[in-house]
Amino acid sequence: MRLHVADHPLITHKLSVLRDKRTPSPTFRNLTEELVTLLAYEATRNVKTVPITIETPVTTTQGVEIARPAPLIVPILRAGLGMLSGMTALLPTAEVGFLGMVRNEETLQPDIYAERLPDDLTGRQTFLIDPMLATGGSLIAAIKYLTDRGATDVTAVCLLGAPEGVAAVEKAVDGLDVTVVLGALDERLNEHGYIVPGLGDAGDRLYGTV
Numbered sequence: 386m387r388l389h390v391a392d393h394p395l396i397t398h399k400l401s402v403l404r405d406k407r408t409p410s411p412t413f414r415n416l417t418e419e420l421v422t423l424l425a426y427e428a429t430r431n432v433k434t435v436p437i438t439i440e441t442p443v444t445t446t447q448g449v450e451i452a453r454p455a456p457l458i459v460p461i462l463r464a465g466l467g468m469l470s471g472m473t474a475l476l477p478t479a480e481v482g483f484l485g486m487v488r489n490e491e492t493l494q495p496d497i498y499a500e501r502l503p504d505d506l507t508g509r510q511t512f513l514i515d516p517m518l519a520t521g522g523s524l525i526a527a528i529k530y531l532t533d534r535g536a537t538d539v540t541a542v543c544l545l546g547a548p549e550g551v552a553a554v555e556k557a558v559d560g561l562d563v564t565v566v567l568g569a570l571d572e573r574l575n576e577h578g579y580i581v582p583g584l585g586d587a588g589d590r591l592y593g594t595v
């Protein structure tokens with residue numbers, strides 16, 4: 386597994402505003418979109434392209450276009466939905482699949498309650514988006530869902546991660562081509578499985594249902 390933790394003052398600044406408990410949902414949503422676009426730049430570094438020939442007003446030259454099959458972006462509902470428009474802004478030709486998961490707050494195990502994905506993901510670059518990588522249970526289950534359908538190249542984009550969750554994902558995906566891109570790697574999980582310092586419940590903060 387490759388891990389990339391962002392190191393950019395704009396990302397740290399925007400994350401600081403997200404972390405602030407006084408930040409209201411509309412600001413939280415806008416900042417999430419902006420952050421994803423910044424992280425997507427790194428996450429798409431190895432996106433597959435094919436060479437093409439183009440005519441400029443002056444001459445003929447070589448360029449590239451995104452290879453087919455188109456990359457697949459998969460937000461993990463509900464909180465991952467807040468990252469979708471930021472990701473498609475950078476990859477407008479990508480297709481979008483959906484995975485609905487909720488973590489049981491007592492067992493901390495994820496339950497899958499919705500799925501809308503292509504049956505065959507062979508040869509597809511897939512991008513999972515979810516703001517929080519806490520215990521890693523949700524991300525591990527999502528990666529398994531994709532690899533069971535033939536995906537071999539999975540990149541997860543998360544705003545915050547906990548070291549415990551990163552280690553769990555690394556162990557679970559041993560031997561697979563998985564990249565995790567984080568806005569920040571936080572200190573730890575607390576006794577409730579929340580990221581510390583974190584930003585609280587990402588879904589509640591995005592959608593205002595605290």
Ligand code: PRP
Nearest residue numbers: 462463464487488519520521522523588
């Ligand atoms: C949050 C978050 C992740 C998961 C992370 O979702 O968006 O999906 O928890 O926790 P884990 O790494 O311990 O599995 P939640 O289950 O709260 O659902 P929601 O998006 O509907 O709010």
Ligand code: URA
Nearest residue numbers: 519579580585586587
């Ligand atoms: N899910 C969240 O939304 N926040 C956390 O800190 C952990 C899991």
